[in-house]
Amino acid sequence: MYKYETHCHTSPVSKCGKASVKDTVLIYKQFGYDGIFITNHFLDGNINPEARVLPYRDQIDYYFSDYEEAVRIGSDAGIKVFPGVELSYKGTDFLIYGLDKEWYKDHPEILEMEKTEELPYLMEAGAFVIQAHPYREAHYIDHIRLFPRSVHGVEVINSNQAWESNAAAESYAVHYGFLKTAGSDNHWGGNVFSRLKEKGFRPEIAGMCSDMEINSVEDYINSVREESMKIFLMDENGEITIQ
16 A cells, blocks of 8 residues: 655745655655655745745745755655645635646746636646645634635545544535545644644544555546545554545
8 A cells, every 4th residue: 555645844935834854754754655745835825935035936946945855855765755736815725736846937827816716727727626624723714715616626634633624624525526635734744743632633644545656746636536545544653544
């Protein structure tokens, strides 16, 4: 069984990231994962403020720098690393897979779009769009926003969220017939289990698993579309539950 993290953050690109790229990549290797997606906050979200003073194309270079470092480290460590993006709108987040750095460099107009325009635009360009933790509650989120006509699927398990929120996401996905994914939303690298305990959440990380190895973002997208991947949870003792 091959295991993949679909949602994690690293420092310095994500302002909220508490773990370096190296720590993040190596801890997932230690956890027994076969690959990870680096999904840092994009220019419309909680990106490191030092990026905001740069010209747009340089901002994109900065944004992808953590991913590119992760690829180098992962190559040496024997774990695959894939690119992803987390877009934001007032605390409502979307995981975007399938578009590369050059595409983002060529399309600065996306920063001026409302999400109801931007998400379909990305989808038409070939992006695979998942609403992350759709029922997340936080002091900076004034209300829950859903975009049922602008996504391919929903993150139904995010191990960095309260489990009633995940249950609501599952119900939402079933009602609309969405594809389902899971991820850890790890901001802390190897400290993830202790941090989850501090927050009052179950000390588990999540991801997607498959009997077939994933070698590209396209492999991942196709496997989720074909529903050949399964959701799994792993506790701090390495015990795995497949859903």
